[in-house]
Every structure is written in structure tokens, then in C-alpha cells.
Amino acid sequence: MKKIFLNKNKTLIELGYEFLVVCPHCASCAKVIALDDPSPYIANVRRRFICTACGVIKNKVIKANGYGQARVSYEPKANYEVILAENPCDWYFQLSLYLQIECSGNTLWALNLENLNYIENYIEAELRESYPYYLSVESRLPKWMKLAKNREDVLKAIQKLKVKLNEKS
Ligand SMILES: [Zn+2]
Structure with a gap:
């Protein structure tokens, strides 16, 4: 058969609830997860970097722009909090995808x-x-x-x- x-x-946006990334401290496989609504368009939501190998945890709150939305960009090198371009990194901490x-x-x-x-x-x-x-x-x-x-x-x-x-x- x-x-x-x-x-x-x-969509990729729906799959963005979790990113497997390379830990910048120990090069192990770490995660970036959404603690709140995983949509990259929503502001004031919490994202967390967790590496269980070396124990590093970092939190980030995605800030709003003047319109109350998350600062979303489709440009790979734009200096925004969220990157939706086809750059193989997570959208919040910009760490390389594992x-x-x-x-x-x-x-x-x-x-x-x-x-x-x-x-x-x-x-x-x-x-x-x-x-x-x-x-x-x-x-x-x-x-x-x-x-x-x-x-x-x-x-x-x-x-x-x-x-x-x-x-x-
Ligand atoms: Zn680590």
C-alpha cells in the first residue's frame, strides 16, 4: 500500500510551543518553551529557556510595541524579540536549533x-x-x-x- x-x-506558528536548541553554556540539547499562550504575536507572555544538562534557566517576557502587539518580524536579522524568518533559531532567545x-x-x-x-x-x-x-x-x-x-x-x-x-x- x-x-x-x-x-x-x-503552521510553524502552531508548532512554536517548543523549540529544541543548542545550549549556549554546555552545547547540550536544551528547550525554549512557552509558559503562556504560545502565539508569537501576543505580547507580555513568558518564554523560558531550560537546559537540564547544566541547570541554566532563563526567563523572558515578550514586550509589546506601541500597538500592544508583540514585536514580530519576518526579517532574519531585524532587532526584534521575535523572529519568524527561516533562520534556524528559536524566536525569543535566538539560539541555534538543535x-x-x-x-x-x-x-x-x-x-x-x-x-x-x-x-x-x-x-x-x-x-x-x-x-x-x-x-x-x-x-x-x-x-x-x-x-x-x-x-x-x-x-x-x-x-x-x-x-x-x-x-x-
Ligand atoms: Zn546547558
């Missing part, structure tokens, strides 16, 4: 395990449902990832990331 991918229509790997001359990254499994399900499918929601993860995957010639490389890279995640503790 062929593997079928049915649109999940989830789940990233070179693949077919590009960088494959995922915010967390759910995001990684999502990408894997899409890539390994032989049949895909048409017309995904335009902001969804499946419709926003870069073209190089969707090319048939890169399929095996992408799946191997995802497996390597899963092994890295399992071996971290």
Missing part, C-alpha cells in the same frame, strides 16, 4: 520532534493530498526538499537527527 500524506494544515543538519547543499531544520515527524511524513509519502493551506508546513517546505532526486537524502538526514536526539541523554 502506498504511503499517503493527508494535509495537516498546521535539529539542523546539512542536506543536499542546504540546511534542513525543525523546531521540535513534532515538526521533524511532520516533515518526514510529507517527504516519505508517495501520494499527497492537493491544495494544502498556504501557510502550512507542507506548503512552505522549500523546493529542494520536495525534489524527487533529494528525497533519499532528506529522509536520511531526518533519520540522523532522530538518532542525535535519542543519543543526547
Whole structure:
């Protein structure tokens, strides 16, 4: 039976409740989590960096702009609290994502395990449902990832990331 991918229509924003990041103190896999509403557009919410390997915890409250919204930017280098660009780091502390790997001359990254499994399900499918929601993860995957010639490389890279995640503790 062929593997079928049915649109999940989830956005990266919905997956931003948790980021696996590289701890800047000990290089272990750490987390950035939402203590309140995980939406990056809401101001005055708390975000927490936690590294269980070295015990560092940092909290941050996302400040509002003059309009009472979080300072959201789509620019990778903009000096805002929240970054929504395709820069492989978390949106609040700007720490490198733990789940990233070179693949077919590009960088494959995922915010967390759910995001990684999502990408894997899409890539390994032989049949895909048409017309995904335009902001969804499946419709926003870069073209190089969707090319048939890169399929095996992408799946191997995802497996390597899963092994890295399992071996971290
Ligand atoms: Zn650490």
C-alpha cells in the first residue's frame, strides 16, 4: 500500500510551543518553551529557556510595541524579540536549533520532534493530498526538499537527527 500524506494544515506558528536548541553554556540539547499562550504575536507572555544538562534557566517576557502587539518580524536579522524568518533559531532567545543538519547543499531544520515527524511524513509519502493551506508546513517546505532526486537524502538526514536526539541523554 502506498504511503499517503493527508494535509495537516498546521503552521510553524502552531508548532512554536517548543523549540529544541543548542545550549549556549554546555552545547547540550536544551528547550525554549512557552509558559503562556504560545502565539508569537501576543505580547507580555513568558518564554523560558531550560537546559537540564547544566541547570541554566532563563526567563523572558515578550514586550509589546506601541500597538500592544508583540514585536514580530519576518526579517532574519531585524532587532526584534521575535523572529519568524527561516533562520534556524528559536524566536525569543535566538539560539541555534538543535535539529539542523546539512542536506543536499542546504540546511534542513525543525523546531521540535513534532515538526521533524511532520516533515518526514510529507517527504516519505508517495501520494499527497492537493491544495494544502498556504501557510502550512507542507506548503512552505522549500523546493529542494520536495525534489524527487533529494528525497533519499532528506529522509536520511531526518533519520540522523532522530538518532542525535535519542543519543543526547
Ligand atoms: Zn546547558
